[in-house]
Amino acid sequence: MSQTITGDVNEAGETGQSVAAAIRAALLESDPHAKVMATRRVARDWRLGRLAHVFDVAMPDEPGRPETPELLPPNRMPKRGKAGSERGRIALWHAIAHIEFVAIDLALDMAGRFGAGMDRQFVDDFLSVAADEAIHFALLDRHLRKSGSHYGALPAHNGLWDAASETRHDVAARLAVVPMVLEARGLDVTPATIERARAVGDPAGARILERILDDEIRHVRFGANHFAATAERLGKEPVNLWKTLVSRHFRGTVKPPFNDSARSAAGLPLGLYAGVA
Template sequence: MELRHHALEALCLADPELKARQTLHMYAQQQDFSIDPALILAPAPGTTLPGHPEKPELRPHTEMARRSPATPHGRAVLIHAIAHIEYNAINLALDAIWRFPAMPKAFYRDWLQVAGEEAKHFQLLRAHLRSVGHDYGDFPAHQGQWTMCEKTQDNIIARMALVPRTMEARGLDATPQIQAKLRQVGTDDALAAVEILDVILREEIGHVAIGNHWYRWLCERDGLDPESHFIHLMQQYAAPRMRPPFNTAARRAAGFSETELLWLEQS
């Protein structure tokens, strides 16, 4: 069994539970998979990437309504939005595995770890939604993360810069703020969500660190200055502007340099 081939197969799956289970199986049984970095893969003709269920309905992010976590319905909408982010994150990690050839085998193992942990996060959040009478797909969602994935499909350096280091790193900043609001609500379901977000935040620091590592590895390989090139890529690909407050401690733990943290604060 070859890992990159199976990652593409999992990415094409439309059933979210099946996709999560298959991803977790690959992660748990990774010693049984070979890795062929030279393999050039392509989805079958007519295949839409990623595989996506009929629900949730996908809308532009500008049409997404915000709900206060002070109400049970508002908390369900919030957790659903985070679950969708984690579902997309499974897709993003699987896409990195199959799409980019000629990388060290450690690159593919790292992104398999990310995929497996994102699948776990999705299952935790989906179970929580079900415990409060909802499920994944009950509310609309947007595809902002996957849009950047598509923009960077032909440039691995841009992918490492603008997905884990930018899109996913925003979660490091947002999660403590969400947790604070849920703690203020103080209900059993809100506090249970805080505990799930503790797990997600801890592991997302590692995911952003993996992105930082491979971004810098690629810049060194290609003779690029990682800090100035990152700014260039942000402009070239019209990446979303990163807004404060920033979780400086988490970003530092994920491998952002002091120069990068200063740039964030000043920009």
């Protein structure tokens, strides 16, 4: 069910609604299209000064989810099929679409859960990330539909949101794990996926991934910058703090191959993740 963001407009142009309430409403939206629209609206209203810089409501432990896709543990996910097959291609695009759909909620939750304790730029950055992820998902869902499928047609796993749950009490841990590990991994694997799309005659898919890669470099940079500022505020050395938090809160492994040039552009120097794998 769609949750509409409403509020009376005052002389300052604000709706009278807090940014936290608007973020929470977008998080709880379960319909994918409505979540995309709500997220873009929150980001736009915040950018235009229509939402009060107030954090007066808590973020939900779980975001709204559509009835499909069915969410399975990672070890129960079906095989994608042979590389290059129609089934395999659709499974790949569906998996990427799911990543981008969950990424909307990750960015919204980052801004809404931790914004009260951070500076305004933090909210600016992660609401802009949320809007980017919403566009990415919409592009991928449209690409799936042109391929004769749609988001929700296949099962997916909930591992990305598990990372949010694990770090819900600590902004430094959330920054260390989500943008600086999970999104950074996208920098490593996306170039090869772009080449695969081109190789099978899918230039439209390759262009979508090129856009995602460009945006994700900026997203990771936001995370790295705010992590460094948080470490300084805590009086901690950033590299050691990052390694400690990743070891404590990330259930997977940080392993090569790494896209060193993209990581460097995103503010992740080699010295940060060298020796972690």
